[in-house]
Amino acid sequence: MTATDATIQRSVLVAALCVAGVVVSASAAPPVGEPVNFVACPIARDTGPDTDVCFFAEYEGERYALRNPTDWGNPQLLHRVLVEARVADGAPVCGATPLDARISILPEVDAACDTIIPFDGAVRGTPGGIFNRGTAEQRAAARELARRAAAEPALSLVPVMPESSYPSPVPPFTTETLTVYYPFGSDRATDADMLELLRLTEIANAIPARVEVTGYRGASRLSNGNTLSERSEMARQRAQKIVAILHGLGVDPNQIEVDWVSTAGGNSGQDDWRSRRIELRVIPLPVND
């Protein structure tokens, strides 16, 4: 298939979808807080120049915005998504009902999920960039730097981005826990989880301590009554990945106790994503001298 064929095919799809949109917009969303769990194709929407696309999906005649917690992974065309959510309060997002959602990308390729709605002005994104972030002072400082760099071009090569960092743990240390939740079928944690793991690792390396890691896998009950279960190895895979990171960061294997629960949790239709996780505890040991 040539690029042009693909474009034509996509615009035909888009046209079909717009017609459908007129019909579905009449239905009302379920009440705020109500669980909605479904599998569907994500639909991407171009939100204008200098912005990232947004995603939504259609389920039972309603459009729902597909937005994950930071770094949980954005939806992908050519894949269906598993949406485990509750209806959220607030203005429409991406032209759709907002959700408090955990969105997982299903692994198999699905060629049917291939719609990008061209920018039509209906939903406009905000251009990103570091100048929109931070406090008023930080933004002013960034603008000042940009002004100086314009007059003194060599400054454009002097790095301004800060190093990645996490707070160093401060003694005295007590038992600390970390729970990491995962997308369906995935062992990919978020940046925030890994920074917290780095901090806990520092404790485990600083004092005599035991580290306990337990992996879990889950099943997800959809609103239509169907269930999606993770592969049986997921609990072990998650636990072992965390243990490998602990080893790599210098934690003595003898300090670590690893376990996994192979029966799937969840399957209640209420926040089933919580069943897919690892739990980690760093327990300071008494020093006998």
Next chain:
Amino acid sequence: MIGIVKTALLLLAATLALTAVAQTSREAESWWSPGDSRVLPAVVEYDNAFGKLRVLNAAGAIRAGEHAFFAPLGENGRACVTCHQPSDAMGLSVETINRRWRETAGTDPLFAAIDGSDCPNLPQQEAASHSLLLERGLFRIPLPWPPRSSEGSVIDPEFTIEVVSDPAGCNTDPVYGLHSENPTISVYRRPRPVANLKYITELSHGVSPHEYFYPNDKSLLPKDPDTGAFVAHRLMSDGREPTLKTQAVSAAIGHLESKRPTDEQLAEIVAFESQIYAAQSFHNVAGPLTVAGTPPVLGPEALRDGAPARLGNNPINRIFGSFAMWAGSTPVEQASTAAGPPLEVQQSVARGADIFYLRRFMIRDVGDYNDKGLGNPFNRSCGSGCHNMQLIGMDLAPGYMDLGLNSLPWANNRPDLPLFKVECHADAKPQSYLGRIIYTHDPGRALITGKCIDVGATLTQQMRGLAARAPYFANGSAANLRELVDFYDRRFNIGYTEIEKQDLVNFLSTL
């Protein structure tokens, strides 16, 4: 257009009369033969089609002769410098390869049977047996199948691989092929430039979550087998070598057919590689690139002085810094500087930089990229999308990705390359956009990890000294910068105008 060409010719003529600051090597002297007892000066310039490339030997002049990078360490008479020539930004252009073939009637050790021919079993005196090298600048890279871990244990791959088409005959050869006594897959790749390497070996700064992690799957980076320190993992198109030292050992044994170099030789190679910089220093039309008033990133001195492994996708640190001084010249100024370099080309370069930095397009279906969490599609520019390391434009991440160069349906038509059919096991995670059955000319990273999701993924390259080392991409698919731009335009349906394409080419030719 005609105007530009005319001015280019005029300027070319004019520059011949100019005395360059650095020593300029004439073509005849530009080739470094192994063991040449010449001096590589601290600064040297070489002509190329776009102007001049400057090589900065930051630690000072060295006598090549016995130096481990320049000496024939093994049996086939090659040295490292054979494939990493200073005139070619420490890579090797297909033009240089062809000149060498003509000058030596194909007897230069460059064409050694082991990997300088399509397959060692072919009649070596015939040019046709070296067609991939002569036409696309590709060396044979034989890799064991199934893959071996860095400790040497066999990795159980997630897929089966089958040879669908084998024009060179090496993958089906009873001695060298997939079903030989030592099952081997031969892929064909371009040399990567051995310059500006401090950018490539330094751990990333300012990346999330932290410099010890791969941002894509949040596992830890590999470690240096000697020191146990984390390594940045940006070497080789498939990342199979963690450090310059392990790389030098494999290169000596593989390309030079040598025994393991001594520790002193290895130290000498690594020290040399860590201090050599290369970048374009003169542009035939835009003029000298490193004088006052030119973009600060140009020339190798900026690379020597720059901060390595920084993220260059914010409004102050755009990947290659500011080109604004070339953007603003009005036609009036142009008229008043009629004797100087044509401002229209400088303006075109500045526009090209802006397109590279800012012009967004839908980046989609790139395996090991859109599936990292970014989403599919991801609406970004060349610079903010992938080529985000300040001063060299490599992906800081480290970024392996299947841009579409290796696998169908996106790959440029390449009947000259072997074609493999990869079939992923039912319990493996498939390649994110090509699925479970993939036709590929080079499985890339997957030949090292054995993972389905990695099929076709290769590491981005640095973008300096491009003018000196065509063709481009790991498999040499783009014969020139225009073909490189055309590939992106087609692959991502960008819709660059003719002028935008020209601007990008002009921009890239100054790096």
